[in-house]
Amino acid sequence: MHTEDTEEFLLPRSRRANERLHALIPGGAHTYAKGDDQYPEDLAPVISHGRGAHVWDIDGNRYIEYGSGLRSVSLGHAHPRVVEAVRRELDRGSNFVRPSILEVEAAERFLATVPTAEMVKFAKNGSDATTAAVRLARAATGRPRVALCADHPFFSVDDWFIGTTPMSAGIPAATNELTVAFPYGDLAATEELLTRYQDEVACLILEPATHTEPPPGYLAGLRELADRHGCVLIFDEMITGFRWSEAGAQGLYGVVPDLSTFGKALGNGFAVSALAGRRDLMERGGLRHSGDRVFLLSTTHGAETHSLAAAMAVQTTYVEEGVTARLHALGERLAAGVREAAAGMGVGDHVVVRGRASNLVFATLDENLQPSQEYRTLFLRRLLAGGVLAPSFVVSSALDDADIDHTVDVVAQACAVYRKALDAGDPTPWLAGRPVKPVFRRLA
Incomplete structure (x- = not known):
């Protein structure tokens, strides 16, 4: 598992893969929101595979993943019911x-x-x-x-x-x-x-x-x-x-x-x-x-037949398994835990969870309660080192209570560092590189 010390948490294989990506693909990704500029410097994992609520990077680290596929994988990766529906069509032509x-x-x-x-x-x-x-x-x-x-x-x-x-x-x-x-x-x-x-x-x-x-x-x-x-x-x-x-x-x-x-x-x-x-x-x-x-x-x-089969399987699963209600329940548990952890570390006004329970995002605010990319970078670094990949807190139904509890523990550790940075009046010593950047900006 990950070390608590982010200074020792390195992703050498992902870093090299990101260089290859940038050499061949404009922006190094096929979606701007997946770009490595959205993550702390040299800490943008390149994914090997995923199952359920977890993904593994090519450095061998496992993460609990939020915002799965930019909110597209709401049932979790490689969901058996969806995969089986797709597999049935693959041999029949697409x-x-x-x-x-x-x-x-x-x-x-x-x-x-x-x-x-x-x-x-x-x-x-x-x-x-x-x-x-x-x-x-x-x-x-x-x-x-x-x-x-x-x-x-x-x-x-x-x-x-x-x-x-x-x-x-x-x-x-x-x-x-x-x-x-x-x-x-x-x-x-x-x-x-x-x-x-x-x-x-x-x-x-x-x-x-x-x-x-x-x-x-x-x-x-x-x-x-x-x-x-x-x-x-x-x-x-x-x-x-x-x-x-x-x-x-x-x-x-x-x-x-x-x-x-x-x-x-x-x-x-x-x-x-x-x-x-x-x-x-x-x-x-x-x-x-x-x-x-x-x-x-x-x-x-x-x-394409396999994608339409996937869509039908998704709709059936949502209705039969009450997925929307589960997403809301998981999100409510996560939001309550994160808010309690942030308040407990004295940053309840700075790490703010917003949105409907099924679609949670978080804001990272500075000492003046203004949105801060620097504090977001600090927060993301600590989450990554704790095995949580979370550009947002958007849940999938594949999460379980243990995943949520671990996430809240990691958030609490991140908030402790956040408090130190606020007290110091400068998050820079905890960034270890440039801050993350907004997707929509005029200059690269």
Whole structure:
């Protein structure tokens, strides 16, 4: 197991592998959130394999893993039920020149799980689904502008969203001008925006909830605003789908969007996403209407049989095993333990757990209670040395009570060091290198 002393906790094989990754792959990873700049210097593990709630790095260390696969592996790695469903399809072929019967079976299963939607189309990643929703909204309304929630961190790799971030290089200003933003939870500000751009806004797109619950009446108020101003309401349920309820946040809060997008937990690590919504909107991308055709989603690999089989197995497992309730119970146990450990070490105001129990994140605050990348680095170093890989505290259902208890013990040790750094007024001596960096920044 890991030594308590982070000065002796080294990852030489991972460090060399990271050099190889950077030499061949821009950024050293295929997702910016997985980059080694998100981890303390020379302490970015390169993974060998995973099972359940644990992963092993190529240096031979085992970790309890949180935020599994950027929230996609919510049942744990190599889940037997999902793996068996995938294995059944592998010998039967994965991609044909015509639709597989699995495509209709997967659609029926999805629409039974998310009954607020009337049609669904599958893809491989979330960005394609959200961009398809935006295109549908523009086609249906004849309007050019997209209004997105400014308080939500990510919607798509495509220009309409990335142009709003500090990483907007390569995106024309004319494209950026077509995207406007509204604040979460503020209906008056959203109405003012829609009035200012009267008859120009095609859609409102947002995550229905994140680390904060929607204020009472907020989502219903957005629904009414969208109807009154003639724009399409889109819920990005990449994270809330399955973690809030099997039917997503829309099922939990009882507000029906026109379109919604799902991914992440839908495939338990296999590549599958979904665009779902009202029949009259979705059919514009089909063959049974008389209007202009919309090039909706058309992907060579969008309906690979093994990924659709994985999605069906995930949905069955969630329902039969009460997975959403388990995620909430595990998260509540973890949040309570972390808060108690932080308070016990005198840093209860500095190491702060936020969010719904099934989707916990943590903030690391400095002596002035401001977010601090330096203190985050200190905290992550101590977690890693204790065998906890936790860019967030997002749980998977594969965790058990012993995993949670060990995590809380390691957090307590990390908080003891955190207190020392606060008392010293400078975390630098505990960083052993550059601080971790935010994903969205203008310069590398």
